[in-house]
Amino acid sequence: MKPYLKLDPWNIVEEDFQPHLHEISESIFSIGNGYMGQRANFEESYSGPSLQGSYMAGVYYPDKTRVGWWKNGYPEYFAKVLNSTNWIGIDIAVDGQPLDLASCKVTDFTRVLNMKEGTLSRAFTAEFEGGKKIRVDAIRFVSMARQEIGAIRYAVTPLNFDGILTVTPYLDGDVQNRDANYDEKFWVEVAKEFGERDAALTVKTKKLDFHLTSVMAFEVAKNGEAVKLETEQVEKEKYVGFRAQIEAAANEQVVVYKYAANVTSRDHGLGQLIEAGRAALRSALEAGFETLYREQVQAWADKWRDSDIVIEGDVAAQQAIRFNIFQLNQTYTGEDDRLNIGPKGFTGEKYGGSTYWDTEAYCLPFYLSTADSSIARNLLIYRYKHLEKAKENARKLGFAKGALYPMVTMNGEECHNEWEITFEEIHRNGAIAYAIYNYVNYTGDIDYLGQYGLEVLAEISRFWEERVNYVAAKDQYMMLGVTGPNEYENNVNNNWYTNRIAAWTLEYTLEVLDYLRENEPSRYRELIDKLELTEAETSKWKDIIAKMYYPFDDERQIFLQQDGFLDKDLTPVKELDPVHLPLNQNWSWDRILRSAYIKQADVLQGLFFLGDRYDLETKKRNFDFYEPLTVHESSLSPCVHSIIACELGYREKAYEMYLRTSRLDLDNYNNDTEDGCHITSMAGTWMSVVYGFGGLKVQDGVLRLNPFNPGHWTSFSFKVMFRGSRLKVTVGEHDVIVANESETAAEVSVYGKKHTVHGLSHVKIEHALQG
């Protein structure tokens, strides 16, 4: 597909209405506020192809599992991200002719996602059959300041006629999920209520009884003056609306303001829903559109203050990185520890679930560095709260003890059903353990270990203890039948990454136990009792650490991704005829599996996580072996390769890898953006810049930077929050400036040399690495 969006540092801009691209734009122009969000569907009716999507975080549907061949252990349902009541709807008719961009002639169309301010706007001229023309200017946002509130300003101007406008703002709960397994509708109506100024619709899910109440009100102004109108109530199954008629002369602008509050039974008692919705709506109405808008701009300014990356000299790169950051901030704000980061955020319904290992492996670093540490902590608490379900999951799969976190989940229960992933991609447990280390290492919040961390670590360690297999003949522990991060291998024995992260978990758990014994003895005893942790268990863990088997090739001195990897045909990707790429669209599954081609960083993922433990030569040998075999058909892969390439000084390769993710959705590289954006991989893009080009690491409580300018940019800068300080790191052509934008002094090591950066001051360091 030819890129069709205009380059701009702060905005995503579409300048022509192309119906065949509309679903892609619906994904890209999505807006959200962590609590709710939606695709860029039109307010007025649209009869062309469109994927309707309005989502409430944490509200999902357990759709009955669909499989070809059932396997013991499969879950009964798949938790679907749930398309919910359409609250943006405003039907427009001009002298009885409905506005529908699929049938009108559309000119002067623009759609703008203003990332700086968090608004979606659209303007166009529509010509109806018969020749009447109107101009529409619409803007809307979901409020970052008031999570339950959305607001729309929808202006219509007759251009070449005087006539009657009919406007019908409505709430419509009669919606569907496109990927429902059995084409069911998931919502049923509970109640409809009309107030003097508002209309409320309550619907609930057929299963689990999630209730959603939407309340809306609207106001109309003509030429800047409020207009009082007769309104007619419109009522249908799962639908409430108002209909009003306004006379408008040519060039008179009629503005409809629509406000909606969406409240759910996740936050309010069932009996309080309507009142809660009305109260939120009332307060929004009192504030009015301008105030809500100003709040929005301010809330986003705060986000950007903490997380912006500026790239000078490359507007495409600038736009792309901001788009990634913008989507991450829209998807998860960290205020609710029951929520997580869905693979498509609020931009689509595909893949379901809200939580994959992506959160711990890729997203956590972004939130650690760009938001208060409580946000990242909430991501950890989320898993802590699911610990009991993870234990149940392990029991269900036949383990006598320990916890296996699900591959995909909404509420802690597994909802994925493909044996080679669901049952075998157990390395996810390692990433969840690693995230605890990562969080504590970054923030210094060592209290977390005694409060929550150890329990999760111990139960994961128990899982590994039972999952490994002692091979007496070799006096070694092995792990059979797993799928590693590289999903282009299934059911392999001794995936290096999985064995390594398992043994690492045991090491870290023992280390945490030692720490607690020494430093928090009473909490330590409490936890030992609670966990019923025995000496026999920890001894066994030590034995496993000592005798874990790691596949290794003596000749090449590299870790082997798994047993037998070298028996494969090792022809590098670049010697493959490109007609075969991407493999996942051109090769049958068995061919992919028996090839050496790697979907996603696997050994390198381990070398990234445990980077401190491996020297550069080891990383180099493994990178040189695996990178030529990697096809990066997971959006989560290039960032890890980019970061290691930076460390190895492979700058061109690092930049090439960076480019593969940064505009993935904006340029629809994978030809699937219409399903939604690749939210979690956006955190990988951020990591490529900050961990890769910025060379960020935290060791022994010190923030270390090793930045270089990849050479395609005049300069770039990024923000890092670290233990109370907020730093802006600017990497120019010749020097690096670390500016402390907070009042808390920070110790920073740049190119291995420590600097103290006092509050509201900066240090400037000559480049040590030449780009």
Add this chain to the structure above:
Amino acid sequence: MKPYLKLDPWNIVEEDFQPHLHEISESIFSIGNGYMGQRANFEESYSGPSLQGSYMAGVYYPDKTRVGWWKNGYPEYFAKVLNSTNWIGIDIAVDGQPLDLASCKVTDFTRVLNMKEGTLSRAFTAEFEGGKKIRVDAIRFVSMARQEIGAIRYAVTPLNFDGILTVTPYLDGDVQNRDANYDEKFWVEVAKEFGERDAALTVKTKKLDFHLTSVMAFEVAKNGEAVKLETEQVEKEKYVGFRAQIEAAANEQVVVYKYAANVTSRDHGLGQLIEAGRAALRSALEAGFETLYREQVQAWADKWRDSDIVIEGDVAAQQAIRFNIFQLNQTYTGEDDRLNIGPKGFTGEKYGGSTYWDTEAYCLPFYLSTADSSIARNLLIYRYKHLEKAKENARKLGFAKGALYPMVTMNGEECHNEWEITFEEIHRNGAIAYAIYNYVNYTGDIDYLGQYGLEVLAEISRFWEERVNYVAAKDQYMMLGVTGPNEYENNVNNNWYTNRIAAWTLEYTLEVLDYLRENEPSRYRELIDKLELTEAETSKWKDIIAKMYYPFDDERQIFLQQDGFLDKDLTPVKELDPVHLPLNQNWSWDRILRSAYIKQADVLQGLFFLGDRYDLETKKRNFDFYEPLTVHESSLSPCVHSIIACELGYREKAYEMYLRTSRLDLDNYNNDTEDGCHITSMAGTWMSVVYGFGGLKVQDGVLRLNPFNPGHWTSFSFKVMFRGSRLKVTVGEHDVIVANESETAAEVSVYGKKHTVHGLSHVKIEHALQG
């Protein structure tokens, strides 16, 4: 489940109507004639749980594939065995009260499957609400002599009242498959036609346009005298019937004879269907029920003459082995080379498809030994006809040349969709090659090789050539990412069986090429041209044969099922707490996969096929290692273990293995007989007796026997057809009698010593092996 069927040498007898067992009985009491068949559904309406099943061989439905996660290479459809027009239906009402065994009180119930004669009969007394009682005696069969004809004699006797019987014989095409993927009905109506004496219904499948015309007629007799009746035509969507009323006094027997012809567009032109059906029906009517019945008895007598096994001193074993033979003869008669042996035959719809590797690996020996060699030949021709589709299948999976036969098929196209089986269980190709060898070796029909065999062998060899992987570092060929016969391992490297059967295929193909070059030089040249077979290819095959890698354990001197097998926990099955068994009901899939437990003979399957090439010590070492790890959760497993155990002199083990299959369905061991019977494994049971206890082998054109009496029987005998002679081998307590029932003299080797058995005479040999 407690066994509920009465033991009897020739009959399957159920003496009590137990509705909760009805679906199991519907499977077990199924009747068929190779062309059509049906479950033992009742003629009269029955509102209790029942799986309706009436099947026409080769008439199937391509049901849209259902999967959880699509993989490239999956087929678009799964070919379903198709439940077709119910032609047995006869509704009965007594003074307006419908007969329905779910609501009447049923006494004196018997259901009998007469295996000797090929009939299903049923008798019962039914008491209606209000107290009226009738006696019903029903018998039906599908004619072995006239494949399109079925006949029913349904007698009703009022016992304690004079009243009006209403009988409604009908044809009902408004039927469903229980395992339809999307709950669709597969048939639509084409035409209904009433003649003077008959009614015809033509339906066609929604896809593929299979047409089925059923034509029925009925006659009524009272007290043995034909009765002329007023009949009313009954017509509904996809339904035609007649309704008639008969006065019957107490103890007057009213007999309804119903005849049906079922003809399909597989055998007749679309325009000729009704006429073909009527002609067949007319001829059946002219013959009348008694004649049709006599023909049936005679046809089955011929079957039994050729295939019976007699076991003296153990009626349960006698009944079981006859049941297995009966079902095999019902399922496939070999007259139509477009047909094959479905996993459930005509006894159920589950699993779909008609052809698995079961046919070549397990069923072929039965038909080779118990029927004219043209029957087995037709099974081979079936695959020959599918060669082009098998080549397409290989192309679809990315192979530049060669043929990969489907895992499951109806028409030659793959219709299975589970990657680890569909794409990886490629050993099936080896079984298809082996069947050619087996057939030629058994029958001596060496002309088959030039006519058909070589083409199949060469294309399969080409597949193996491309599928193996040359590992330069080891100078060996390997085969990565396969699933062997043991489906409790998936995606393994170097499954010994698969590597071995692949290399064997290449060897045999080269041998056949040599034979043809020497003996049929002009046909040889024709085939080389047709196949465009090059010297480079055959050289490569030789190289692969020479350098194929076979996993082997030096210490134990055993073949390894696959790379890494010895890294598993090798605790034998008998040390496992039996609560875990069967594993497939108690363990999650990953646990099964990483265990060493074997579903089905794998290495041993290879040692069975290629038994001539391995000495007894090798077989013993491998058997001793693998048998204790085998759970036999495939019905196809125990027969192979039984046969090898016989060879090794492990007689108790052999008998134990035999018992596991012989009454599998009669005693519903696997708790799934309600879905249908395990037809293909019945051939394995037959093999256990003839190849196992009988020790049958054919080497160098000589039939070799090495029989022993397993010791639980007074004696046993089996029939073997071999190169024109028909032998009956009786194994008594002290001797073996080989009787030649044909006029063709036979050379037979018994216990390694050759005997000539002249036509219509016998030889008697003392036991060499003591039981």
